[in-house]
Every structure is written in C-alpha cells, then in structure tokens.
Amino acid sequence: MTDGGRRPDRVGVDRSEGFGERLLGVLLDRAHEMPPELIAPLVAEEVARVGGRDVSILLQDYEQVLLVPLPGRRLKVGGPEPVEDSPAGEAFLSRRTVEVPKDGSVRMYLPLLDGSDQIGVMAVTLDRVDDDDRRLLRRLGGLVADMIVTKDAYTDQFFQARRSAPMSVAAEIQWSLLPPLSMTIPQVEVAGILEPAYDVAGDSFDYALNGDVLHMAMIDAMGHGLDAATMATVAIGAYRHTRRAHTDLSQVYAFMDRAINEQFGPDHFVTAQMMILDITTGRLQWVNAGHPAPFLIRDRAVVDRLESPTTLPVGFGGEEPSVSERTLRPGDRLLCFTDGLIEEHHTGGEQFGEEQLIEWTNRILRERTEVRAVVRALSHALKHERGGTTTDDATIFLVEWRGGDADHLTTLD
DSSP: OGGGGGTTTSSTOOOOOHHHHHHHHHHHHTTTOOOOOGGGHHHHHHTTTTTEEEEEEEEOOSSSSSEEOOOOSSSOOOOOSSSSSSHHHHHHHSSOOOOEEEEEEEEEEEEEEETTTEEEEEEEESOOOOOHHHHHHHHHHHHHHHHHHHHTOOHHHHHHOOOOOOOOOOHHHHHHOOSSSSETTTEEEEEEEEESSTTTOSEEEEEEEEEEEEEEEEEEEESSHHHHHHHHHHHHHHHHHHHHOOHHHHHHHHHHHHHHHHHHHHTTTEEEEEEEEEETTTTEEEEEEEEEOOOEEEHHHHHEEOOOOOOOOBSSSOOOOOOOEEEOOOHHHHHEEOOHHOBBBBTSSSOHHHHHHHHHHHHHHHOSHHHHHHHHHHHHOOOHHTTTEEEEETEEEEEEEEOOOOOOOGGGG
C-alpha cells in the first residue's frame, strides 16, 4: 500500500476504503434530485471510477422466473437471466456475491438487498478482485438497492421492466397492497408469492414487525376480478387499521367482519388467517376465519396442521373467535396458503388436495433450505404440476422462527 491507502498495482484506480466511502457519498449526494431513469446510468458511471465495466442492473420479474435488465446509457443491456441455473440467479437466491472468471477478468454478481428484501442483482466486470473490491461493491449494491426502492415510488420504469405480460387492473391493485415479498432478521424470516402474477385478484398477505412481535395475515376474497380485488383491499385496510391500534386478534376479526359486511352485504365474505408471533419466545397466536389450516414444518418436513376452532369467514357476522395458541421451537416453519393451491384440478380432473401439497412441500424441503427459495420453488413446481395453468389465485406465505435475542443493538456494543 502507498500513502493514503492506494494500491500501487493498479495504475490510476483507487479502491481504498477512504476513496470508497467518498464514492458512495458522491453517489448518494447526486442521486437525491436525479430522475429515476438516470439512477442506473449514474451507478454505471460511478462504478467506472473503480475500474468496473459492463454494468447491468437486473430486477426480479413478477413471476420470480427471470432477472430482467434495466435499460439506460452506460449500461450493458442483454437478455433476461433465468433465476434458475445462472450466476445472477445464484446470487439472487443465495444473497451472496458470485464471481465468475472470464477472459482474464472477473464478472461479479452482487445481490441488491433493500434491508433484507431481495430486489435483484447488480453485475459488473473487473480486471481483478480483492477484498477491498468486494467490500466496496457489497456496500455499493446495498446503496443501489435503496435508491431503486426509493425512486420506485416516483416512476413506472421499474414496474415496466419487471413485467413480461400485460397485467389486469385487479392485479395492479393487489400488487400495490403487498408489503415486500420477503424479510429477514436474525430471529425470523418470511417470504410470499402470488399466482397468477399478472391476473391475481382476491388473494393477499400482509405482515409487520413491531418490536418483538411479528403480525401476519393471509386473506382470500370471494369471487374474481375487480370485485375480489376491491374486497381484498377493504379487508387488508381493516386489518392494518386494527393492527396499528394495538387490538387483539379477536377484535381484529370483529372489525374486519363489520367492514366487509357493511361495505358489501351479508352475501360476500373473505377467508382469513391472522397470526401474532413473539419472536423472542416463539409464542404463536392465531385466528382462522374459514381458511385452510397452515402446515407446521419441523426438521424439513410437514409434521402437523395448525387446527383451530371453527370461525366463520370475515363478513358473515360470526361470534367472537377463540384465539388459538402454540409455542414454536427454534427452526419451526409455518406454511400458509390459499385454497386455490389445493382446490385446483389436474388436467385429468382430479383435485390437487392437501396430501399432494404436503408431498410436494416435503420434496422441495429436501432440495432447498432458504425460505425464499422454498416458497419460489414450491409455487413453480405446483404450477408446473397443474399443467402451467391456474384457474384461481394460489398464494403461499412461509415464516421461519429461529429464536434468539431480539435486541439488535447488543451487536453494536
């Protein structure tokens, strides 16, 4: 190393930590008033300062099948990369940097993590790579993800890039309701997926981590199209309203029930699963309103269903529900799903059913471990098993409780 921390073996390229911090600061400062469509070209311009070239920014498509490149000046814009069986897909699924030597250089694929939600991958080519490069590019990837998510609210560019087919109005509504598709902290991880991605209507899920408590809900509004999407919007809105008012699950159910009944009448309903998980103790509470019972997964296999007393679907004016309770073990997972997953019929006419869902879940669990990868693989395998068609919404939501101290500030001491 020379004075100032420069590496002398690369003439004209400074990748010291001090320079890296300045580069990230410059990028952040310039991005504040930058139009959304110029974010990716700006990143490519700044990466060139550390000797990087052929920069691509790839976003996950709605079906979670492809990683599609953002267009823009100074960017390498090729075809979409498959999530399965590609270096970009490996980085995306594993949340780890993948390095591929090529023609005397190294092609790096860096996961774009907004917090713990994986939005895509950044690819860049360098002549050589060392730990300084890896550290700088990892931080740059995090900043790029944050900028894309921040600018996403001001443009349609990122939405359009992620689409490979026209989207129905009902699906537009449903996607606008969703939280990030995944979240990871040391104590818990969640991930969800919706099918059909471009025509989903009545299915939705929601979650929020408030202190030591993870709130979760999955809903399935009756019917199809805009009617179902409108009903789902009211149900999720009512759920969030009561959750944010710190009410218990029985009151959450009662408020949602009144909202659906008053807005749509007594002949409309929403099935729902509302859950609360204490991430420090593993104490789980839930109310099931006419929804399929979640599966309990332990040691990479389905071991039980979370059965509970019968409660009428939301909107039918049911009595105050009984709140069920169970204590999870570290490593336990809960698989929530809508009835479209089990009531779909094979080409020959046979209904798919819960037993086949369990078989497929166990099969996927033997091949995959990471929560997001399990959800994605299971949804795609089931769709393939049904001949690639889905006549009803089919949604999966998976949560894993790991246990441990939830005071993240202790890691800073």
